[in-house]
Amino acid sequence: xxxxxxxxxxxxxxxxxxxxxxxxxxxxxxxxxxxxxxxxxxxxxxxxxxxxxxxxxxxxxxxxxxxxxxxxxxxxxxxxxxxxxxxxxxxxxxxxxxxxxxxxxxxxxxxxxxxxxxxxxxxxxxxxxxxxxxxxxxxxxxxxxxxxxxxxxxxxxxxxxxxxxxxxxxxxxxxxxxxxxxxxxxxxxxxxxxxxxxxxxxxxxxxxxxxxxxxxxxxxxxxxxxxxxxxxxxxxxxxxxxxxxxxxxxxxxxxxxxxxxx
Numbered sequence: 001x002x003x004x005x006x007x008x009x010x011x012x013x014x015x016x017x018x019x020x021x022x023x024x025x026x027x028x029x030x031x032x033x034x035x036x037x038x039x040x041x042x043x044x045x046x047x048x049x050x051x052x053x054x055x056x057x058x059x060x061x062x063x064x065x066x067x068x069x070x071x072x073x074x075x076x077x078x079x080x081x082x083x084x085x086x087x088x089x090x091x092x093x094x095x096x097x098x099x100x101x102x103x104x105x106x107x108x109x110x111x112x113x114x115x116x117x118x119x120x121x122x123x124x125x126x127x128x129x130x131x132x133x134x135x136x137x138x139x140x141x142x143x144x145x146x147x148x149x150x151x152x153x154x155x156x157x158x159x160x161x162x163x164x165x166x167x168x169x170x171x172x173x174x175x176x177x178x179x180x181x182x183x184x185x186x187x188x189x190x191x192x193x194x195x196x197x198x199x200x201x202x203x204x205x206x207x208x209x210x211x212x213x214x215x216x217x218x219x220x221x222x223x224x225x226x227x228x229x230x231x232x233x234x235x236x237x238x239x240x241x242x243x244x245x246x247x248x249x250x251x252x253x254x255x256x257x258x259x260x261x262x
Contacts (some may be wrong), residue, residue, distance in 0.1 A: 005234035007107045009115040019077040024088045034122035040070040044088045055244035056221050060136045063099050071129030081109035085187045091226040100137030111193035143242040150243050159214040164224045171260035181207045183224045186231050218243040
């Protein structure tokens, strides 16, 4: 298991002065509803761009500016949260990893903002941080893969290609041979956090997502696979590929698709 990929509110509370906390909700939520003390607001829309780098990555300059303004240093421990089971926060964390932030220093708050809000103090005060000069680095290794890699993976019997969208989307059109695992199957609607480990393992196994097999993840725009990728990393899966282009690029390049009726 990769330690502390997904962390509890208790874990964060004990380290609040030692980590940089990023809230990816809209600014009106951050200011009006309140936020974790010391958190900095980096709204989801600010780091998503179809005109940036590959897929929806925002671009190096934009990312460096956002993290510099948020006071994030190159080797800071970062905890991100949202109010949507962690799917938007996971996207922030995966973006950070793809731009070279040490993955062992990237953490997702389990149970999203509500896990903190239920039992702990929140604030609407503006968080003042000292700006940094954040510089993107080339990661030592990357899960990022492109169209040709995924196309080849479809012919590899050992590789499991995973569609993390809703069942109706999968039925309408999906990559040939892909299995469907809606990312929400891994979260508990009541707690808003991850399901117990044994349930996660059982769900993954039933979908053919076995620990020893190479895994390729896709959705529409790489948001939903960010959450699944984070969960798999949390569980210790090591060979997980992240198709940033996902169906947006796949369809633009006329990649093969099938439907449930085929």
